[in-house]
Amino acid sequence: MADILSPLPGIFYRSPSPDKPPYAKPGDTITVGQTIGIVEIMKQFSEVRSEVAGTLVSFSIEDTGTVDPGDVIATITEE
């Protein structure tokens, strides 16, 4: 199991915009470098990417939830 951590504080979004589907959902196969969400801070949107390949198990932060640096955003089972 590998955790994807937020590198910065802000608001976490699972989709690129409200009317778009989420970047990823539990059960999806994730590749190295794949974007699983974005964090908004200072009017900038930073993509949160996976450093491992595997299957996305769960999100620990809800859509539009607040994150702090180092918070676990999602968990992945490594292949």
Add this chain to the structure above:
Amino acid sequence: MAFDILESGLATTVQDTGRPGYYSVGIPQSGSMDQLSAEIANACVGNTVNEAVLECTYIGPVLRTTAPAVVAVTGAPVDVFVNGEPREQWSRLELAADDVMSFGIIKGGTRYYLAVAGGIDVPVVLGSRSTYVLGVIGGFEGRTLKAGDLVPVGTAVETDGLSAVLSGLRPKYLKQLDVRVLVGLYDHRLTDVGLETLLTATWKLTSVADRMGLRYSGPEVEWKPREQPFGAGSDPSNIVDAGYAVGSIQIPGGKEPIVLHRDAVSGGGYAMVATVISADMDLLARSSPGTATRFRAVTMDEALAARSELAAVRAAIWS
């Protein structure tokens, strides 16, 4: 000698003590948001207070030195790596040519500072090397750094610098903060209850916080009703346009106070109901989203005493 920027970080800029004197024509002072931390970084590497540093915001850069260099990282707590090996913050680090510096996940606060002996050697614009991104003025091409930039470093003067920073000098990064303010100039536009709310409520810093200003959420403040004068907007928080002070607090619509910081616009049509004292501006700069903040009113004499105290702390760094 230069820093070869391999990764930019979120918003890495060149900053120094700032560019005062041009606010009246719309150019803000800019400069390091956390002046004390930047100053200590310079002291560690044997610079003067005036050399430019790199301000790293939340996510720092990855950079390679093209020649041996003496550097120091101060400010927000973060793991510092040289070629992947952990190194100390708040102390002088010797780098060899081709060493790669990188940073871990920030552990508190908002910004850390990388000083290098000789300083970041970008052109001086209106008396400062600070970057004003919105105005594309100063710094490295007037913007945040990008991968591929070669950021020039000046020639170091042969000095030892501070060997170690007294732990008492290191700022604390608290999630609860009291910030001192001087009430005015437009506090008379608030009702007594409105002013009481501003000065007693706990305000939570939102994620809308950058070099221009910091926005807080909390209760709504109450304005005195009036017929808006000619030239003022229709909301009770509007005034006929006036010059803004750095640190001034405006409350558009009566909700979500905004404190202006070093890259703020110099004027506009919102009533400034109070102003954060200069000695506490660094505290705001270190605040991360979610920080519970109270604005505590002080007198001008108290504000000036606080300014003198901070000046004494800063003078002691160089003694």
